[in-house]
Amino acid sequence: MSLPVALDAMGGDHGAVPNVEGAVQAARAGVPVILVGDRVKLHAELGRHAGSASLPIEVVEATDVIGMDEHASDVRSRTQASINVASRLVKEGRASAVVSMGHSGATMASALLTLGRIKGVERPAILTHLPAKGGFTTLLDAGANADVKATYYAQWARLASVYLKVVEDRDNPTVGLLSIGEEDHKGSALVLEAHGLLRALHGRGVNFHGNVEGRDIFRNTTDIVVTDGFTGNVVLKLAEGEAKVLFGWVKEALQSSLKSKLGGLLVRGALRGLAERMDPSTYGASLLIGVRGLAFIGHGSADARAVKNALLRAARAHEANLIPRLEAAFTEQASG
Numbered sequence: 001m002s003l004p005v006a007l008d009a010m011g012g013d014h015g016a017v018p019n020v021e022g023a024v025q026a027a028r029a030g031v032p033v034i035l036v037g038d039r040v041k042l043h044a045e046l047g048r049h050a051g052s053a054s055l056p057i058e059v060v061e062a063t064d065v066i067g068m069d070e071h072a073s074d075v076r077s078r079t080q081a082s083i084n085v086a087s088r089l090v091k092e093g094r095a096s097a098v099v100s101m102g103h104s105g106a107t108m109a110s111a112l113l114t115l116g117r118i119k120g121v122e123r124p125a126i127l128t129h130l131p132a133k134g135g136f137t138t139l140l141d142a143g144a145n146a147d148v149k150a151t152y153y154a155q156w157a158r159l160a161s162v163y164l165k166v167v168e169d170r171d172n173p174t175v176g177l178l179s180i181g182e183e184d185h186k187g188s189a190l191v192l193e194a195h196g197l198l199r200a201l202h203g204r205g206v207n208f209h210g211n212v213e214g215r216d217i218f219r220n221t222t223d224i225v226v227t228d229g230f231t232g233n234v235v236l237k238l239a240e241g242e243a244k245v246l247f248g249w250v251k252e253a254l255q256s257s258l259k260s261k262l263g264g265l266l267v268r269g270a271l272r273g274l275a276e277r278m279d280p281s282t283y284g285a286s287l288l289i290g291v292r293g294l295a296f297i298g299h300g301s302a303d304a305r306a307v308k309n310a311l312l313r314a315a316r317a318h319e320a321n322l323i324p325r326l327e328a329a330f331t332e333q334a335s336g
Contacts, residue, residue, distance in 0.1 A: 006095035011102020022307020032056035072105030097294030097314035115293035120330035124290030143233035176212030176222030284309030
């Protein structure tokens with residue numbers, strides 16, 4: 001059987017309930033899971049799911065949990081926190097990946113401290129998928145680094161390019177640099193410097209398209225969009241918030257009269273499909289790319305479906321040998 005995925009089962013706004021339910025769904029889909037957290041609570045929660053005793057689910061004790069309102073720096077001193085125990089399972093080779101819907105800062109800090117960085121990567125980034133025309137656009141950094149250097153953009157472009165080739169079967173994915181205009185001379189001093197570095201990498205592991213604007217993310221102008229973590233996080237939250245508001249407006253419009261209610265019945269199936277595409281839980285969690293191990297960070301508000309999808313994504317990345325492939329790409333670059 002393949003290596004299990006370690007789930008920080010106490011993390012998130014709703015604690016063990018959605019984590020255990022998502023783990024049960026993933027295990028039924030063939031992904032073995034290690035639940036990390038309060039053994040008594042987790043076994044009690046598992047007992048609510050019929051047939052869970054025969055599933056490939058193991059429980060590992062962690063006596064502490066870092067709450068959503070606590071500091072990410074607590075990771076250093078609280079060695080028995082569930083996120084630290086889960087990260088150590090990856091480091092020790094007992095788990096293929098760590099997944100957490102808990103404190104995102106603590107998850108990043110724990111993964112970085114426990115697993116370290118891929119050689120040649122200065123700072124890891126959060127890689128996320130945003131629904132776009134014809135599929136999705138891969139955006140990074142979505143919030144790991146508010147303050148950045150131009151060299152980070154070049155490293156992230158290479159990391160994301162390998163990720164899309166290896167995990168998503170995208171051949172020679174295109175990279176766009178987020179700016180305030182498509183022209184090469186548009187943007188801040190930092191963006192202009194990053195543009196020069198990305199241009200120099202074109203044809204050497206990066207297929208650089210040039211500058212892209214905010215609207216290009218949803219047009220899928222490029223497969224990958226790189227930006228700093230401050231901007232990326234604003235883009236991500238704006239997209240999620242706008243999707244919710246727009247969907248609310250559509251619902252209101254369809255309930256405004258008898259005629260529109262009838263029309264609503266006719267388009268219900270199509271709207272359900274649209275809602276699914278726009279739902280963050282479809283992708284489950286975002287990958288912290290650049291650390292020497294697989295670490296996935298989900299929404300605190302994640303439901304069981306998001307947990308299940310995050311576990312499936314983590315297993316897929318492991319099966320695709322993502323970390324060895326990323327390390328090989330940076331070794332080749334250093335020697336080339």
